[in-house]
Amino acid sequence: MTGCDGLFYHPNRRDYGSPRAYGLTYESVFFPAADGVRLHGWFMHAKTRPVGTLLHFHGNAGNISGHFHHVSWLPAAGWNVFVFDYRGYGRSEGRVTRAGTIADGHAALDYLLTRPDVDRARIAAFGQSLGGAVGIVVTAERPEIRGLATDGAFDSYPGIAAWHVRRNPLLLAVAWWVPRLLVDKTFEPIDYVGRISPRPLLIMHGTHDQVVDPAMARRLYEAAGEPKELWMLEGADHYGGLTERADEVCPKLAAFLNRCVGPPR
Helix, strand or coil: CCHHHHHHCEECCCCCCCHHHHCCCEEEEEEECCCCCEEEEEEECCCCCCCEEEEEECCCEECHHHCHHHHCCCHHHCEEEEEECCCCCCCCCCCCCHHHHHHHHHHHHHHHHHCCCCCCCCEEEEEECHHHHHHHHHHHHCCCEEEEEEECCCCCHHHHHHHHHHCCHHHHHHCCHHHHHHCCCCCCHHHHHHHCCCCCEEEEEECCCCCCCHHHHHHHHHHCCCCEEEEEECCCCCCHHHHHCHHHHHHHHHHHHHHHHCCCC
8 A cells, every 4th residue: 555545535523414314214333344343334224115225335535424415315215225434434443545445345245244134135336436436346346236336436546646636737747657656556446347247337427527537437338348337417526416416317326226136026
């Protein structure tokens, strides 16, 4: 792990709210990662008979209390939703690392598989921004996840670092060599996305995203196997689909997740 890798993570322990404010029934749970780090999450129960269970991978800043609202509508659509914090975020212990985020994603899935109210054959995943990058790797490695949707995911850690450096005129002289020397290439999403096939993949990305280069969505799509969908949201910024165009985006995302797990039993 190189020194600059920590720049990808901006955790805090601030309380931004809870599912209770949305009228949701939920449990606050703790579960262990493989190395013993104690992690925290919220399991939000479907408001109807569950269609399936969604594992949510959140973005790089804050903690679950500032991200769960992106998926708070899904219990009304018949989905259990599990949101969790990577190590060092919120109420999860430890210090965040890239390898740690991957291990924590595996641990979150392992926790879901222990629950008697979760149908093991009906688990899908949704990752946003950094969570999309983590979700691609975890989904590629875990066949229990029946399909994945991403929103604003990047394809490469050195690549996203270089893109941000190039957008700063004061850093143009180091735009190419610094990210490639100081940001390692472990768990690169572009190297894993092809392994998700033959499970379904939906890649969403705003065309005006100022945080993650929209071209990265196209590269992920090209590297992925079938079945796959690319949805470029015209004019949307980072997270803009779910925050500004929910009436359009939520039904399409729910329909995709339903296809991942198949008809209700």
